[in-house]
Amino acid sequence: MARRTKEDAQKTRELLIEAAENVFFEKGVSKASLNDIAVAAGVTRGAIYWHFKNKHDVFEAMIERLKTPLEMLHDAIEHPDEPDPLGRFRELIIYLTQQISRDPRRRRVYEIMFLKCELTEQNEPLGSKHRQAFLDGTVRIRKALESALKRGQLPADINIEQAIVQLHVQLTGLIYMWLLLPGSFDFEREAEHIIDTYFYALQHCFGADGLTCGG
Amino acid sequence: MARRTKEDAQKTRELLIEAAENVFFEKGVSKASLNDIAVAAGVTRGAIYWHFKNKHDVFEAMIERLKTPLEMLHDAIEHPDEPDPLGRFRELIIYLTQQISRDPRRRRVYEIMFLKCELTEQNEPLGSKHRQAFLDGTVRIRKALESALKRGQLPADINIEQAIVQLHVQLTGLIYMWLLLPGSFDFEREAEHIIDTYFYALQHCFGADGLTCGG
C-alpha cells in the first residue's frame, strides 16, 4: 500500500481536501487534528505531510479549490459594449447567491470561513485572505456601479461609496444569517427581494448627502 | 498570596474575565489556554479553576457580563401608549450601533463572537447562544414593526416577515463588515444611512408579494 500512479496521488490529495472540509465543518478548524483528517480520508498523517506542509496549508488548498470563475462575468459587466451592466450585475449577484445555496461544497466552505474558523493576528495570513476577498468584492461592486453610471442607468448625483457599502453589507449579512440560521428564511427568495429593493433605492434614494427623497 | 477579602476575590474574578477578553481577542478562543489567561491576569490557573469550571465557563461569564439593559427600551416601544414606536425603534438601533462602536469592551466581545470563535456542534452550547441571540433579535424587530403597524406608521399591506429579515440582515452585515474591515467605512454614519434608507423603503416598497412600487 504505497506509491501508486501519479493520478492516484492526485486523487489522494483531493480526497484529503474533501476530508478536511468535512472535518473542519464538524469540529471547527482549530479542533480538527491532522489525524482526524487523515482517518476521514482513509489514510494516515504521512499522506498529509507528503502533500501539504501543515494544517494551514491544507486550509489554503481548500480555499484555493473554490476560486470562482466569476471573473469572466465581471469582465462582461465592465465591457464598454455591454448595454445593460446593471442588469448583468443583478444576474451575477443572483448567480452568486444561487451558487452558495445550491452547491454543497461551496456552502460548506463558506460556513467554515464564516462560522468555524478564527481570524486572529496569530492566524495570519488566514484573516488577510478573508479580508482581501471582501476588498475584492468592494472593487467589483464599484466597477459594476460605475459601469452602470456611465451607461446612464443610475442617477448622476448618486453617492457611490455609500451605495457600495450598502450592497456589500446586505450581501454579507444575508449570507451570514443564512449560514447561521438556515431554516429561518428562504435564502434565494430573500436575496432577490433584497437586491430588487436595493436597486429600487439606488434609483430613488441615494443623493450625494444621504437620503434625499423622503423620510 | 492566599485568601484575601470577599471584594478582592470578586476583583480577581473580574480581572480574569477582562484578561480572558484580551487573550480571546488576540489568540482566538480555541488557541487561548487557561494559562495564557491566568498570566494575563497576573495569577495562576488555580485562580481560574476556583472561580470557573473551565474555559467554556469563562467564555459564558464574559458574554453574561455584556447582557444589555436594552430590554427597557424595547418595552417602551411595545408599550401601547407609545405614540411613535417607529421613531423609538430608530433611536434604539442608533443607540445599539453607537454602543458597539464606542464601548471598547462591547466591541471586543462582538469581535470575538463574530470573528474569533468557532461555532461547531461539538462546541455547544456556544453556537446555541449565538443563534438564540439572533432569534431574540428577530422577535424584537417583529414586535417593534408590529407596534408601528398598529399605530398606522407603516402601510397596512406590508410584508412583515420580509421586512424583519431585511433589517436583521442589514444590521448583521453592517456589524460583521465593520468588525472585519474597521477602516473601510464610517460605521455610525453608514448605520444611519442604512436605517433611513430601510425605513424609507418600508414606507414605499414592501408590498405583500415583494417589490410593488417600481424597479
Next chain:
DNA sequence: CTATACATACATTCGTGTATGTATGTATCA
C-alpha cells in the same frame, strides 16, 4: 535502481484536570 507515495514509529511539547499545599480571613467560643 531510484525517486515516489505513502505508513509507521518516536520524541517532544502543550494543555487540561485534579490533587494537594498553604496562608489568610472569619466565625465561634471561652
Next chain:
DNA sequence: TGATACATACATACACGAATGTATGTATAG
C-alpha cells in the same frame, strides 16, 4: 479579648492524553 477551627482563595505539583513534526521504513511505478 484572644485562641482555635474552619472555610476561603488561591498557588503548586502531578498525571494524563493529545497533537505535532520528524525520522525512518517500505513497496511500487517508471
